[in-house]
Every structure is written in C-alpha cells, then in structure tokens.
Amino acid sequence: MMDKDKLRKADLFSGGIIFLLGLYIVSQSLQMPMKDSWGGVQNVWYVSPAIFPLFVGAMIMVLGGFLVRVAFKSVGLKGLTDVTGFLFSPQMTLFLKQAQNLRFFAILTLLLSFVFIMIPRIDFFLAAVLFLVVFIPMFYLDDHGLLKKMLMVYLGQMAVLILFFITGLNTGLESLMGYPGDILVLFFIVTFAVFAFSLVRRDELKRKKFRTCMILAVMTPILIGVIFKYLLMVPMPFEGMFVALTDAIWYFEF
Amino acid sequence: MVLLERMGSFFEIALGIVSDPTSLAILFGSVLLGIIFGAMPGLTSTLGVALLTALTYSMDTPLAMVCLLSIYVGGTYGGSYAAILINIPGTAAAAATALDGYPLACKGEGGRAIGLTTTSSAIGTAMSMLFVVSISPLISKFALQFTSFEFFLLAFFGILISGSLTSPDLVIKGWIAGFLGLFLACIGRDQLQFFPRFTYGISDLESGIEVVPVLIGAFGIPQIISVLKDKFQMGKAQKFQRILPELGTVIRNIPAIIRSAFIGVGIGAVPGIGEDIAGWVSYGTAKNTSKHPETFGKGELQGVIASETANNACVGGAMIPLLNLGIPGSPPAAMLLGALMLHGVTPGPMITFEHPTFIMEVAAILLLASMAMWVTGMLLAKQVVKILRIPTQIFMPIIGVLCIIGSYSLGLNIFNLYLMLPVGIVCYFLTEMGYPIAPLVIGVILGPMADENVRRALMVSQGSFMPVFQRPVALILFLIIVWTVVSQLPWYKRKMAGIKLAFLNKIGLNPK
Numbered sequence: 001m002m003d004k005d006k007l008r009k010a011d012l013f014s015g016g017i018i019f020l021l022g023l024y025i026v027s028q029s030l031q032m033p034m035k036d037s038w039g040g041v042q043n044v045w046y047v048s049p050a051i052f053p054l055f056v057g058a059m060i061m062v063l064g065g066f067l068v069r070v071a072f073k074s075v076g077l078k079g080l081t082d083v084t085g086f087l088f089s090p091q092m093t094l095f096l097k098q099a100q101n102l103r104f105f106a107i108l109t110l111l112l113s114f115v116f117i118m119i120p121r122i123d124f125f126l127a128a129v130l131f132l133v134v135f136i137p138m139f140y141l142d143d144h145g146l147l148k149k150m151l152m153v154y155l156g157q158m159a160v161l162i163l164f165f166i167t168g169l170n171t172g173l174e175s176l177m178g179y180p181g182d183i184l185v186l187f188f189i190v191t192f193a194v195f196a197f198s199l200v201r202r203d204e205l206k207r208k209k210f211r212t213c214m215i216l217a218v219m220t221p222i223l224i225g226v227i228f229k230y231l232l233m234v235p236m237p238f239e240g241m242f243v244a245l246t247d248a249i250w251y252f253e254f
Numbered sequence: 255m256v257l258l259e260r261m262g263s264f265f266e267i268a269l270g271i272v273s274d275p276t277s278l279a280i281l282f283g284s285v286l287l288g289i290i291f292g293a294m295p296g297l298t299s300t301l302g303v304a305l306l307t308a309l310t311y312s313m314d315t316p317l318a319m320v321c322l323l324s325i326y327v328g329g330t331y332g333g334s335y336a337a338i339l340i341n342i343p344g345t346a347a348a349a350a351t352a353l354d355g356y357p358l359a360c361k362g363e364g365g366r367a368i369g370l371t372t373t374s375s376a377i378g379t380a381m382s383m384l385f386v387v388s389i390s391p392l393i394s395k396f397a398l399q400f401t402s403f404e405f406f407l408l409a410f411f412g413i414l415i416s417g418s419l420t421s422p423d424l425v426i427k428g429w430i431a432g433f434l435g436l437f438l439a440c441i442g443r444d445q446l447q448f449f450p451r452f453t454y455g456i457s458d459l460e461s462g463i464e465v466v467p468v469l470i471g472a473f474g475i476p477q478i479i480s481v482l483k484d485k486f487q488m489g490k491a492q493k494f495q496r497i498l499p500e501l502g503t504v505i506r507n508i509p510a511i512i513r514s515a516f517i518g519v520g521i522g523a524v525p526g527i528g529e530d531i532a533g534w535v536s537y538g539t540a541k542n543t544s545k546h547p548e549t550f551g552k553g554e555l556q557g558v559i560a561s562e563t564a565n566n567a568c569v570g571g572a573m574i575p576l577l578n579l580g581i582p583g584s585p586p587a588a589m590l591l592g593a594l595m596l597h598g599v600t601p602g603p604m605i606t607f608e609h610p611t612f613i614m615e616v617a618a619i620l621l622l623a624s625m626a627m628w629v630t631g632m633l634l635a636k637q638v639v640k641i642l643r644i645p646t647q648i649f650m651p652i653i654g655v656l657c658i659i660g661s662y663s664l665g666l667n668i669f670n671l672y673l674m675l676p677v678g679i680v681c682y683f684l685t686e687m688g689y690p691i692a693p694l695v696i697g698v699i700l701g702p703m704a705d706e707n708v709r710r711a712l713m714v715s716q717g718s719f720m721p722v723f724q725r726p727v728a729l730i731l732f733l734i735i736v737w738t739v740v741s742q743l744p745w746y747k748r749k750m751a752g753i754k755l756a757f758l759n760k761i762g763l764n765p766k
Binding site: 002007010011014018021025028029032033043044045046047049051052053055056057059060063064066067070100103104107108110111112114115116119120124128131132135136139140142212213216220221224227228232233234235237 | 309311312423424426427429430433434436437440444446447449451452475478479482483484485645647648650651652654655656658659662663666668671672675679686687688689704705708709712713716717
C-alpha cells in the first residue's frame, strides 16, 4: 500500500473513477423496465430489476464523490495539479521505467498472454510450460538486466504467436501438419530456454538456479495436468499435441 | 435427551471419518497442506481453500468438507511458523504472533513457542467447535423468524461492518469495495424476472458471474503480483529444538486460552471479519489485562498464545453465521461458501431441515482437524520449517498456473479465466490504493441474497418500507446500520470527542 500522502492523491482519481462508475450503473439501470411490461408481466417499481442496481449505483456514486471530497480536503488544489503535472511530465516516463514497475509489467504480460492468447489456442501443457519457462527464471534469477532481455524476447514470441493466429496461418498449416500452433510454442520453449541459458552460462550460481527453473517449469505442468486431466477427469482448456501423447500413454492407445 | 442425541450423532460422524482410511488420509494431508500454505509468506489459507475447491469439486460433499475445513484450520495455524522463526507472518492472521514469537525464537525458545502455539491453536479450534454445536441451533431457530427484510438488512449490515473493520485506510473505501462487490453480483439475469442486467449481449454473463473464479482472482492474483513486484525476500529461519510444551505451562495459561478463544469466536461470528483482527484484539486484551504488560513485544508467551488461540477459534466462529445465515464470517469462509454452493449445499436457516447432520459434520471435522493439526504440528514442525527456504519467486508462478487451472475447472469454462484475471488485476490496484478485498468478496456473495430479498420484501409489503420499523429484528438491524454509517461522519466524531472531553472535565481528568 502507498504512503498516506500518495494515497490521498490517488484517492482523487480513484474516487473520480468510482463516481463515474456509479453514474454509469445508474444510467444503465434507468434503461431497465421500471413500470412497463417485461416478459408478459406488468411491472411495478418495487419488483423492477432496476431497483437493486439503482441503489448500488447511487451508493457507489455518493461514496465515490465523498472520497473525492475527503481527498481534496486533504491535498487541496495543489495536490491535484501536482498529480496531473506528474502524469504528463518526463518524471512519469522515469517512474514507469523503474525496476519495480518493469517487474509489474512483466507479470501482467505473462498472465494476460497466458490467459488470453495461449490457453484458448495452445495445448495446456505446452502453454503452461512456456509460461513457467519464462516466468520462473525471470524472477528467480533476480537480475534486472536479464529480466528486461527475457521480457523483450517473450514479447517478440507473443507478437509472432498473435500474427500466426490473426493471419490464419495456423488453419492453413493444419492441412499440411498436425498441431502447427503447438509446434510453434514448442519451438518457442526451446529457443527461450537456449536464449536464457546463453545469458547465465558464465555465472555458476545463476546456471544452478536456471537448472532448477527448467526442471520446475517442465515438471509442474505435467504434474498438474495429470492430476486434473486423468485423476479428476477435468478436460484441459485446449487439448493438442501433448494431451494426445499423454492420452496414448495413459490409455495405452499405441 | 436432545443433547444426548446430538452428542451421539456428533461422535458417530467423527468415528465415521476416523474409521475411513481415505477420509483420515485427506484430513491429515489437507491439514499438512494448510500448514505449508500458512507457513509460506505470500500464500494464505484463503488461497489454499480456493485452490483446493477446484480439486474437491468431484468429491462427495462430506469428503470435500473434510478437505476444505482441514486446510482452513491448518492454514490459519501455519502462519505462526514464519511469524515465530523469521519475523514475517505467514498469513495476516499471525501478524500479532510475530511480536512475541520472534523475540522468543531469538532467545532460543522458538521450539517452545511453536509447541505452545500448536497446542493453543488446537484448543482454540476445538473450543470454537463447541460454539458451533451449541449456538448454531439457537441462531438457526431464531433466523427462521426472519423475513425478506431482515435478510436484506443482514446482508447489507455484513457488507458495511466488513467494510468498516477491514479497511486499512479510510472506512469509506471498505464500503466502496462492498458496493463494487454488490455491483458484480448484479451482472446477469435477475432472479425474479430474468431480465438481463449488464450482460452486453455476452451469453456467458447471462447466468451471472461465477463466484469461485472471482474469489480466486481477488485473492490469488494480487498476492502473486505484490510478492513478485515488491521482491519479497524471506529471512533466515531461527533454529529450534524441543517442540512439545510442558504441561505445566499449558495449564498455567488455560485462562488466557479460554479468554482468547471467546474473543476469536466472537470476532469470527461477525460477518466478513477475518482471523487477523481476532489475533490483534486478543493480543491487545492479553496485554491490557496482564500484570506485566511491559514484557509484551519482548518474548512473552502469553502474547503468542493469545493471538494464536484467537485466530484459530475464529475458524469456528466464522462457521456460525456461514452455516446458519449464509453469511461468511471471514474471507476463507467466503471461499467455503462458494465451495458449498458448488456441492449443492445452500447454508442458511433451512440447513438443519435440508441437511440435518451438516452442522454436526462441520463440528466433527473441526474437532478432528484440530487434533490432526496438533499431531502434524508436533511431528512435522521441523520438516515444515524447511519449506521456508523455498524462494517465493519459484512458487508464485506455480500458484499462478494453479489459480488459472482451478478457475477453469469449476465449470470447464474458459470465460471464467477472462473474468478471474481482470478481477484479480483490478483487486491488485484496489489493494495498492488501500481498498480492502474482503468486503468486495462478501458483496459478490451476498449480492444475490440482498437483491432478491429486498424486492421480495417490497412485493409482500406492496412497496412499503414500514415493516422495517414494525419488526423488532429488522428495526435493530436498521438502527445498527444507521449507527455504523453515522459513527463515521466527521460531525459525529467531533461531537463524541466533545462529549468525551466534557465528561473528563466533569470528573476532573482533563487531559490538559
């Protein structure tokens, strides 16, 4: 959590956003049937589906407004101009480049790409291995320079993956070979591992840490996948190359 | 006679669990897993319950309850390991434990402190079980008299009180978090007329948002981000020898244990208030009532006992409103409520009719979990402490994968992930800006209950709010809500400060 002075300044903005959200909820609720007929039922105001969201929206609006008032009383107009000035100053760029923020962007990139790009399209095992192969060393190696380089490579890989699906290359390649997306991700896993190894190969301690990272990154998805898929009978979000292989082994479908 | 019957049923259930090797293995395994989750700073018992909810989805309800309650009990206790040995509370619940636990460990009495926390935690959990058994029927009977107005006001009170007591910054932020939760609960088709609200034509939103993925996101994702972003570093654990506490020390501290258990149960029973507050309140009480308050913070055994007994007693306390009113008493209890709903059990006043032995089952599991916790704590403490050597940077990404597969597996819907992750990211920002997450979660859970009941109540009263003032319970709840709000207003605070000053002047204790 931030310190008190920063919190009050942030409250000016969070309170404003919350106030606007409340306003939006109220405006949307007012479009819901209040007294008119819905589904053959003539409404009265007190059974309207709008009643509760209206109340919630109004409360959010009031509380958001109150928060802005409290924050404004605490930091005054100077606080507001300080924050808006900071947002559009070169200091903001420096702030965003801070090591802590870079780590935050790295975590967000990894989580968002895993959920929104890989899980719906790539075999879960492979997607999870790539996620962990990048995620664990990025933080466990504890080196800002390495994190930056790894993040750049991973962003490049994700850009290629997005293009691969947007251009429809995956469907085109599917007629030529099975699981083109999975093969691409497998290629990414190998190239990333090789790249990361090249970064740490001269440092014995980091090399040791890297080995641990790779073992965990590969073994964890296999363990989790086997538990969910074969013991709890939960089908994976996307089943591709690796699931076909484990299915063949598990059910002896040679 | 009824008491004997209940006791018979209680022991029959307990014996059933003990005599079944699978249940027994799950009991000990979950307690151990809970201790590990609690011991590792960055992981919490709420997250443990959340992740295990996915794994227990395909189990029978009683077995799933053994699993979830055991991890809850183990997780609450496990936080004390890191608090005592590295001065970093494994969970927020153990924050007060660190104050005296770490100085004890520095004096070479870490083993003694762990032994006493294990014993007092076990006694605290077992005592809270007694309250679950004895108070539940009374509350359940009382709650049967509730009408829709009372349920609406109760839900509203739960959100407000949770917002007031859990907010680390301004109380208003706790309330905002609660209302944001209520807004999330509005999404989907409404329960009475099936009108789509805030669905934007997305069919996955029609049935409303799935509670468990939202809870996993709200508790798991902010934890992952904050631990990795802030480069959390684990300290070196202090060494310790003997764990088994001396019987004499335990007996000498029995009054403190009983008092702390009462505090824990009482605080646990207040909707949405977690084990951390129970620990602090109990620690404060122990310090204020001690003959040597100056020894607190320097390695006082009573401090450790007070906080650990209360936070574990809070587990049972949290079960009381959860089982009888359908209102979770703490964040892990909110997770449990989600899990129970997945298993087709709807807690509330009707639970004694729909599932007559359910409360007894919960009580029996709590007792067995406390025993399993004591045995595991005594036998495996030295091994569990080794876990503290694992860097958080290794297990946090793995927790990320577990959060994702866990959210997906509950309903086999990728859309759950599209919901879980943004909710988690928003919750991270909210946490950073001093908004508590517990009221938001309570809001998501109690939203449908509040919505349905307020409209049903108004339907019965033909749009009149008069029953609120005509029904005693509704009126009391209404007055408490009004007081909760008014007590936070600046003029009220000024007025109260004035009255206090005038009173002190009158009795000759003017602070000037």
